[in-house]
Amino acid sequence: MNDYAFVKGHGTENDFVLIPDANGRHELTAEQVARICDRRAGIGGDGVIRVVRTDATEDPAAVAARGEARWFMDYRNSDGSLSEMCGNGIRVLGLYLVTHADVDPREPLKIATRAGIKVLTFEGDKITVDMGKPEVLGDTKVSIDDRSWAATRISMGNPHAVAFVDSLDDAGSLLTEPDYDHGHFPEGVNLEFVVRRGDHHVALRVHERGSGETRSCGTGACAVMVAAALSDGAERGTSYQVDVPGGSLDIVWTEDDRILMTGPAVLVAEGMTDL
Numbered sequence: 001m002n003d004y005a006f007v008k009g010h011g012t013e014n015d016f017v018l019i020p021d022a023n024g025r026h027e028l029t030a031e032q033v034a035r036i037c038d039r040r041a042g043i044g045g046d047g048v049i050r051v052v053r054t055d056a057t058e059d060p061a062a063v064a065a066r067g068e069a070r071w072f073m074d075y076r077n078s079d080g081s082l083s084e085m086c087g088n089g090i091r092v093l094g095l096y097l098v099t100h101a102d103v104d105p106r107e108p109l110k111i112a113t114r115a116g117i118k119v120l121t122f123e124g125d126k127i128t129v130d131m132g133k134p135e136v137l138g139d140t141k142v143s144i145d146d147r148s149w150a151a152t153r154i155s156m157g158n159p160h161a162v163a164f165v166d167s168l169d170d171a172g173s174l175l176t177e178p179d180y181d182h183g184h185f186p187e188g189v190n191l192e193f194v195v196r197r198g199d200h201h202v203a204l205r206v207h208e209r210g211s212g213e214t215r216s217c218g219t220g221a222c223a224v225m226v227a228a229a230l231s232d233g234a235e236r237g238t239s240y241q242v243d244v245p246g247g248s249l250d251i252v253w254t255e256d257d258r259i260l261m262t263g264p265a266v267l268v269a270e271g272m273t274d275l
């Protein structure tokens with residue numbers, strides 16, 4: 001393959017390699033994505049976002065969004081697997097489109113994802129994403145080595161299991177692949193461990209499907225907020241601070257059943273690669 005451009009960015013230290021591909025000329029293989037994300041031999045990242053126009057790809061989610069959203073987030077985890085949605089990545093993509101693609105930050109920006117169209121709004125250095133309606137799917141159990149935890153299954157367009165623990169150290173090394181009920185999660189799962197830090201204030205550690213332990217997960221933080229709000233019996237509209245190892249996100253569950261996530265996005269480098 002010839003050289004092509006990349007941009008590196010992160011949201012609360014969940015880091016991504018963006019491949020600008022407006023015209024749909026750089027379909028990536030799983031192997032290429034894994035090479036790009038390799039932290040020693042590649043650029044390094046928790047995932048890759050191919051930035052493609054909805055009319056330049058035949059991905060069914062992009063095709064369905066044509067006419068409503070100009071841009072499609074083609075997201076892949078660092079092992080090359082596809083995901084429906086990435087909450088931190090979409091903020092980084094939004095910032096990239098504002099700084100590199102003539103998108104006006106004074107207007108709401110619609111971006112197509114495999115979990116539907118998401119709407120971003122920009123205010124100062126913060127970006128709010130309307131993450132849509134969460135789905136609470138019931139209880140489950142997750143294990144790492146010989147330890148098990150009760151967890152709540154929540155979909156934010158992608159699958160999550162949220163387990164409350166006494167201490168985030170209890171989870172031990174999240175480098176170990178968790179075990180879970182494959183009937184509940186036929187497509188795999190993102191696993192979040194949560195502790196309470198105060199009123200409407202929680203902290204998490206996450207093991208992401210396809211990427212391992214990361215410094216943050218936007219969809220995971222939303223799933224955690226939903227589990228915490230349900231367990232607190234919190235009123236709709238209550239704002240939660242969700243701390244992640246790489247920063248902090250503000251999350252609200254609205255009266256009309258949508259999750260609004262607000263957080264930062266940063267672009268740190270750009271260049272050319274032939275990986």
Ligand SMILES: N[C@@H](CCC[C@H](N)C(=O)O)C(=O)O
Nearest residue numbers: 083086087088158217218219
């Ligand atoms: N880091 C992301 C989630 C990325 C996808 C996830 N690993 C999955 O496979 O669903 C986020 O910020 O939401």
